Structure formats: C-alpha cells, structure tokens
Amino acid sequence: MSSLDQIPLEKVRNIGIMAHIDAGKTTTTERILYYTGQIHKMGEVHDGAAEMDWMTQERERGITITSAATTCPWLGYRINIIDTPGHVDFTAEVERSLRVLDGGVVIFSGVEMVESQSETVWRQADRYRIPRIAFVNKLDRVESSYEETLKMIEGRLGVRPVPLFLPYRDEDRRLIGMVDLIGRELLVWDQASLGAVIERRPIPPVMEEKADLYRELAIERVADVDDRVMELFVEGKEPEPSLFHDALRNGCLSGELIPVLGGAAFQNIGVQPLLDAIVRYLPSPLDVPPVRSVDGEEERTADPSQPFSALAFKVAADRYAGRLVFVRVYSGTLPVGGHVLNASTGKGLRVTKIFRMHANRRTPLERMEAGDIVAVVGSSDILTGDTICDRSAPILLEKIEFPEPVVFVAVEPRTDAEFTSLTEALMKLVEEDPTLHLRTDETTNQMILGGMGELHLEVILRRLREEFGVIAHAGKPQVAYRETLFEPLEVEERFVRQAGGRGQYGHVVLRLEPLPRGSGIRFACTAKEEEVPHTYRNAIENALRATLTNGPVAGYPLADIGATLIGGSFHPVDSSELAFRAATSVALHKAYATGVFGLLEPIMEGEVVTPSEYLGDVMEDLARRRGEIRELQARETVQVLSVSVPLAETFGYATRLRSLTQGRAMYSLRVVRYDVVPDGLTEKIVRNRGY
Incomplete structure (x- = not known):
C-alpha cells in the first residue's frame, strides 16, 4: 500500500481544473504534477507532450477532449485531480466531473480574462454548489491584467473575489514574481530549477502602496463573512495570517468568497502557491454535505465504516484492462473481489479490479473507500450515472443530466462487410459518451450519429479509425431542429x-x-x-x-x-x-x-475575439449568418463581440474566420436555446432535409 493510500480523509481533496480553451489549464496541471513529483519532465501542450492529454488527437490538436484523472501528494495531503476539457463541444465531460467533485480550480487567462466558456463552466459549478478558487494565468504576457481580470470575475460572474497575490513587473512589464499580500513578501521563481526553487524577498518599495491597498481589500472581504476578522478590521488592526486563512476557508466553503491567485504556468510562476491554496481553502470529503438518495429517504456521509455507496461517472475502454468504470466513492469500503448491487438496474456484480488512474496509466489498489475517485473493472452492465452500493443497504443516487445532441450526421461503413464492426464500435463510443446518440433513420435505414458540435463528431469519426480500425463515411452535418405548436x-x-x-x-x-x-x-x-x-x-x-x-x-x-x-x-x-x-x-x-405548427432552430451564444483591423469583415460575415451582435468591447488591440447566431449558420465558421483574420481571431459558441425559424426559411429547410 502506498503512502498516498494511508492519508486520512480530512487531508483528501477531490478537485477539478476548469477553464476556457487556451487559458493554460493543461499547462498548469502539468506543473502541478511536476512540483508534486508525479512526473519528472514537464510536457508541453504545444509540443504534443502533455501528460494529461494522452489521446493522439489531444496531442495533435493541443486541446483536452476527455476528462483525465490523476492523484498527487502535497504537504501531506492527497489531491485527486480531474483535468477537464475547455472546448464547448466537450462540455459533458465537465458536467460529469463536476457531479463527483468537492472543489474546483477555475483558470482565467490574464489576457482574455473572463471568456464565454469560463462563464459556462462557472455556472455549471454553481449548479453543483462547488467551492472554487481562481488562478489568473498568463501574467507574463505584457498585455495581461490581473486587476482587470479581478474586476471581470466580480462583475461578470457576480462573486466576491479575494486577491491573495499581485504580479510584480519591471519597467518593461516583464513579470519578475508575485507579491504575497498576506505573507508580505515577494516570491521569485528560479528558472534554472524550472521554478522548483522560490526566492523570498521583501516587497519592493514601488509595490508597497499597491500591496497595502489590495491587502486591505482582501481583509475587508473576509471581514464581511467573519465576525472575528470584522472586529479587528473595525479597530484598524489586521488579523493574524492563521485567522485570515481560516476565515477565508469558511467563506470559500460557503460559496461567499473566491480566493484569487495568479502567475504564469508556462514560465513556472505561481503554481506552488496554487497547490497551497487547494489544500488550505478547498473542502475535504468530510466538509461537503452527505449525498442523498433520489427519494430523499436515505443519506450517506463520507465514512469508511458506513455501508458502501458510489456513483459511476464515466465509462472508458482500455486496451489492456478492458472496460473501465470511473467511480466516486461516497461512503464505505469495498475490497477487490467484493460483491455490490447496481441500484440503477437491480443487478448484482463483482468488482474484480480497482485502479488509481494517472491519465491513461493504472496503479492497482486492494480496496476503495469513502472519498476515493478510482476506476473499477467487473461488469459490463454499469453505465454513466449508475449507483453501485452495498447489497444489504441499497441507495439510489441522482443520475447525471446531459444535454441533447444538436448536430447529426449519417454514417456508413466503407464496405458492407464492415457494417457489424462499425456498429459495435459506435455502440462502445456511445456507451462512453452520454452526449453521443445513435439511431437508425426509418426512411433511409441509415445510421444517424448525433453530438454536441462539428468538432465533437469529427473527433468521434477519427477515433473510429484510430482506435477501432473502422473507416466510416459521414454525410453533411445536419441541425437538430424541433417543431412546435403556435x-x-x-x-x-x-x-x-x-x-x-x-x-x-x-x-x-x-x-x-x-x-x-x-x-x-x-x-x-x-x-x-x-x-x-x-x-x-x-x-x-x-x-x-x-x-x-x-x-x-x-x-x-x-x-x-x-x-x-x-x-x-x-x-x-x-x-x-x-x-x-x-x-x-x-x-x-x-x-x-x-x-398551426412551425420549426424551431438551436441558437448559439458566445464570443468572437478579433484584432481590431478585421472587425468590419468579421461583423459583415456574422450579419450574413443571421448573427446578432449583443455587445462590443474593446480590449487592448482586440475587439470582443458578444454574439448570438443560429447553429445552422455556423458550419464551416472556423475555416472562414481563419481566412478573414489570417488565423488571428478565435471564437467560442454554445447552444443556449431554441427559437422560431424566420418566415421564408422553413420551406428551404424542409426541402433540404436529409442526411
């Protein structure tokens, strides 16, 4: 048994790392693994070598596609981490991860600040009442602004951020280090040691006034939720650091306060204080409310001696271990070979193997117990959202809700002989991904595959080829329209x-x-x-x-x-x-x-960020796509357009936007509602329907 398995429950942290795409989430996770000793060489996203992005497509595209789990030690604590995707097409991976996590780290780019997908994952976390800390990344970029990001976090997300650090720059705006407001010192990361060694210096005189101002703001925010700190604040005294941290932790756990740190993960700056904050402010399994059954009659607390209960939140195929089911254990203990009940189906099953996961690598365990996030082998009947529990003390936990697909394509095998192989491969992928739907069209007898967007389906089709050796021909993407009564x-x-x-x-x-x-x-x-x-x-x-x-x-x-x-x-x-x-x-x-019936179409909302010189072309293109610009903001050298646009008009938009802006613009859109198809378009949609 490893030392990680002997850590008491109060020193366990189950956290997710979330962000908008390209905010530096996976890079930050790589540094966490390096500084905690889980890896001995940092992999970079742009080199296709990030440890947590283990799929071929993740490494080629430089994005996270599936949520990857790992475990690492820090200061005597065990941190179970799930690194989630930032692209909106894979938002279901975030949803299922949030369902089983106790806390979260949300990473913001100090350049783009609060982006649309940042807001989406924040609202998802709100739904599950998950305590969070924020990390403002990319502060090495001259155009970044920690202070403006703080304002946007407060204004756009409607929360009360508590700044704990400030960036310190030289006259050329080069990031030198981070000022620890509560510790009253400047931290400078030694680049010769890849940031493993931190030099502690006095706060430079040029930063003292600003540091005092932000320290007072931090104490004032904490005083609003803690009477002891408020008494000292009113008397003009500062709380001891230990009192401040305890009060901030309580405010974080209640959701009233958001501790905010900063740095530049790619430059190895600011990651160790983030680890300190994870163990200091985020909850252990003992700090979160007990899980309750769907009917509200039963509950389980994070106690290894209680009857066993766990929720399956992910199914994945492993070429060596076979079918892996990721579970969060809420109560009890179960050894390898233990018999349990799938409360969702009423069937009994035996758990033959238990693994602690590190991306796609496995460490065998002898048992799993309350607070664990592990993968198990043992039954082909467990699906995402199923409850497994003690047969003598059954409990049925609430399932995980997933959005319906919005884009469909027809898929056909290359030859008739490959029909069975294609069907079996698709069924396995559908089992893994609850937002992927497969059906047969009654008119054409074609297999119709539904997903969350063009990229989602593109990734699935490539996985068919790379993982299953099946080449499928796909039709043109089709929108999932709906009909309604007027x-x-x-x-x-x-x-x-x-x-x-x-x-x-x-x-x-x-x-x-x-x-x-x-x-x-x-x-x-x-x-x-x-x-x-x-x-x-x-x-x-x-x-x-x-x-x-x-x-x-x-x-x-x-x-x-x-x-x-x-x-x-x-x-x-x-x-x-x-x-x-x-x-x-x-x-x-x-x-x-x-x-009187008519059509409804999915409407997407989000942001388009473009250099100012291309603004006219981008706006003109959006107008041709029936897009509506709801807000326009100027940030440094770029323009940020808050837009809504019908999903049907976004096919091929990534290519078009690259062409219009020489590859310098980016966008993030998600389906938020359905609305009535304008007069004159219904007939065209009906005429063109087909896969």
Whole structure:
C-alpha cells in the first residue's frame, strides 16, 4: 500500500481544473504534477507532450477532449485531480466531473480574462454548489491584467473575489514574481530549477502602496463573512495570517468568497502557491454535505465504516484492462473481489479490479473507500450515472443530466462487410459518451450519429479509425431542429373496432397549447374518473409522447407543447390500453392536419475575439449568418463581440474566420436555446432535409 493510500480523509481533496480553451489549464496541471513529483519532465501542450492529454488527437490538436484523472501528494495531503476539457463541444465531460467533485480550480487567462466558456463552466459549478478558487494565468504576457481580470470575475460572474497575490513587473512589464499580500513578501521563481526553487524577498518599495491597498481589500472581504476578522478590521488592526486563512476557508466553503491567485504556468510562476491554496481553502470529503438518495429517504456521509455507496461517472475502454468504470466513492469500503448491487438496474456484480488512474496509466489498489475517485473493472452492465452500493443497504443516487445532441450526421461503413464492426464500435463510443446518440433513420435505414458540435463528431469519426480500425463515411452535418405548436386547439377521437366477440373502444378529447421555450412536453389530465379511468392514462401519455417525436412540418420532434386530457369515454368491456393508445395517436394526427405548427432552430451564444483591423469583415460575415451582435468591447488591440447566431449558420465558421483574420481571431459558441425559424426559411429547410 502506498503512502498516498494511508492519508486520512480530512487531508483528501477531490478537485477539478476548469477553464476556457487556451487559458493554460493543461499547462498548469502539468506543473502541478511536476512540483508534486508525479512526473519528472514537464510536457508541453504545444509540443504534443502533455501528460494529461494522452489521446493522439489531444496531442495533435493541443486541446483536452476527455476528462483525465490523476492523484498527487502535497504537504501531506492527497489531491485527486480531474483535468477537464475547455472546448464547448466537450462540455459533458465537465458536467460529469463536476457531479463527483468537492472543489474546483477555475483558470482565467490574464489576457482574455473572463471568456464565454469560463462563464459556462462557472455556472455549471454553481449548479453543483462547488467551492472554487481562481488562478489568473498568463501574467507574463505584457498585455495581461490581473486587476482587470479581478474586476471581470466580480462583475461578470457576480462573486466576491479575494486577491491573495499581485504580479510584480519591471519597467518593461516583464513579470519578475508575485507579491504575497498576506505573507508580505515577494516570491521569485528560479528558472534554472524550472521554478522548483522560490526566492523570498521583501516587497519592493514601488509595490508597497499597491500591496497595502489590495491587502486591505482582501481583509475587508473576509471581514464581511467573519465576525472575528470584522472586529479587528473595525479597530484598524489586521488579523493574524492563521485567522485570515481560516476565515477565508469558511467563506470559500460557503460559496461567499473566491480566493484569487495568479502567475504564469508556462514560465513556472505561481503554481506552488496554487497547490497551497487547494489544500488550505478547498473542502475535504468530510466538509461537503452527505449525498442523498433520489427519494430523499436515505443519506450517506463520507465514512469508511458506513455501508458502501458510489456513483459511476464515466465509462472508458482500455486496451489492456478492458472496460473501465470511473467511480466516486461516497461512503464505505469495498475490497477487490467484493460483491455490490447496481441500484440503477437491480443487478448484482463483482468488482474484480480497482485502479488509481494517472491519465491513461493504472496503479492497482486492494480496496476503495469513502472519498476515493478510482476506476473499477467487473461488469459490463454499469453505465454513466449508475449507483453501485452495498447489497444489504441499497441507495439510489441522482443520475447525471446531459444535454441533447444538436448536430447529426449519417454514417456508413466503407464496405458492407464492415457494417457489424462499425456498429459495435459506435455502440462502445456511445456507451462512453452520454452526449453521443445513435439511431437508425426509418426512411433511409441509415445510421444517424448525433453530438454536441462539428468538432465533437469529427473527433468521434477519427477515433473510429484510430482506435477501432473502422473507416466510416459521414454525410453533411445536419441541425437538430424541433417543431412546435403556435396556436391552441382541441381534438377528439373515438376509436371503435368491432369484429365479433370483444371489440376495441377508446375515446379521448385533448387540448394542445403552446408553452414557453424550453418547457419540453408537458402532459396533464383534467378528465373525470368516470370519463377516462386512471388505468388508461399512462397509455395515453405514452402514446402522446411517442407520436410527438415525429412532427408534421418535417418529421422533427415536437417541443414546448402542453397536452391536457380534458375528456373522453370508455366501455367497461371493450376498452383497453391499446384502444386508448390508438385513439390518442389518431387525435394527434388530426391536430397535425388542422393546427398551426412551425420549426424551431438551436441558437448559439458566445464570443468572437478579433484584432481590431478585421472587425468590419468579421461583423459583415456574422450579419450574413443571421448573427446578432449583443455587445462590443474593446480590449487592448482586440475587439470582443458578444454574439448570438443560429447553429445552422455556423458550419464551416472556423475555416472562414481563419481566412478573414489570417488565423488571428478565435471564437467560442454554445447552444443556449431554441427559437422560431424566420418566415421564408422553413420551406428551404424542409426541402433540404436529409442526411
């Protein structure tokens, strides 16, 4: 058993590292691994050698595609780290990681500051109430601004940042080191030792006034959440560092305060204080509330002696170990060979192997216990979101919610002989990635693959070739439109069949009405029991939902419709679930023929950042794409456009933007809502539908 496995639970930190793409997240993680002794040579993202980006495509593209897990020691603590993707197409990797983490580090670029995907992951973390610290990176860049980033964190994210460091630069704005506001010293990283040695100096006189100002701001913020610090603040006294740190930790755990550090990971500056902050301010498994069952009746605390419970948050194929299931253990202890229950399916299973993961490398363990994040081997039945638990003390935890796909392509094997290989490979990838959907088109009999964006599907198609040896031909990307109802209406259908003996009878009266965007399909019943008995209502709702998956305009699923069963009748002998299902389906097709229906399209929002000299061309191109510019901000030599644009108009946008700006602009867009397709475009969309 390694020393990492003997660390007490109060000294365990389960954290995620999150950021907008290119903020330096993976570079920061590489430095963390180096300074904690987990790797002995730093790998660089731009060289395709980052330890945590182990997939071939990650190394070639210089981006993180899958969330990678690792463990490292620091000052007697064990830090379990999940490095998550920054690209919006892989936001599901962030979602599933946040579900099982206790704390987070959000990295901001000191140049671009708070970007759109930074805000997205911040809101995701808000949903799970995860305490966070912030690290302002890239402060070695002359155009960076720690102070402006602080203001943006406060203004755009609506939180109260507490600055703990300030950058110190020379006259040429070259970053020399970081001023520790609470420790009252300047830290300078020795580059000959790759930043492993830190020299501590007095704060330079030119920085003293600014350091005093920001130290007072930090103490004032902490005083707002701690009475002891407030008393000292009112008296004009400063708290002891230990009191300040304890009070800041409490404010961080409650979500009231965000400790903010800074540095330049690529230049090996600022990473060790970040590690100190992780163990000092972020929670242990003992600091977070107990997990509760879906019904709220059961709960589990982070106690190795309690009944075992864990949540599966990721499934991955390993060429040596086979099918790996990543789990977060919330309570109890389970040894290798232990038997547990999959509470989501009701099936028993045996865990044959347990691994502590380091990117794609594995260290075998003898057991897993409360607070662990590990990978297990043992059953092909465990899926993402399943609960595994003690068979004698079952508990069902809440599943992980994932967004629906917004882009689809038809995929075909290169030859008929490869059809089975392609299908099996796609099924394995769908099992790994809950945002990937696979279905067969009823009209063309083609396999249709759905995902979160062009890059997402492009990565999947390449994984088919590289990991499974299957080459698939893909059609043009298609948008996942939806249909909706614009005006309320009532429909009625009496389904009667008599062919000797017992007949079939079902009679329904339905009222359909439009609902606000994002409402989905809602079913209600106001019919009396003597009109339509309760026995048949599930059959009616199921038939309604099944019929509404295929709309009247172009066969897309319907959305944002309220359907109410307001009346009907039944026959004591001839009525059946089958008859009421048939009546419901026919009634809805009557509504299709007489109602006013239309198309909804996914709308993306985000930012386009372009050098000022290309602003006119970029804005003109966005206008041609039916884009709307909601805000325009000037930052140094670039312009930041907050935009909304229909997803259908963004295919090929990356190539076009590179062409317009000589490769100097970048963008980040995500689907945020569905909206009505403008008049005149519906007919074109219907005519062009096909894969």
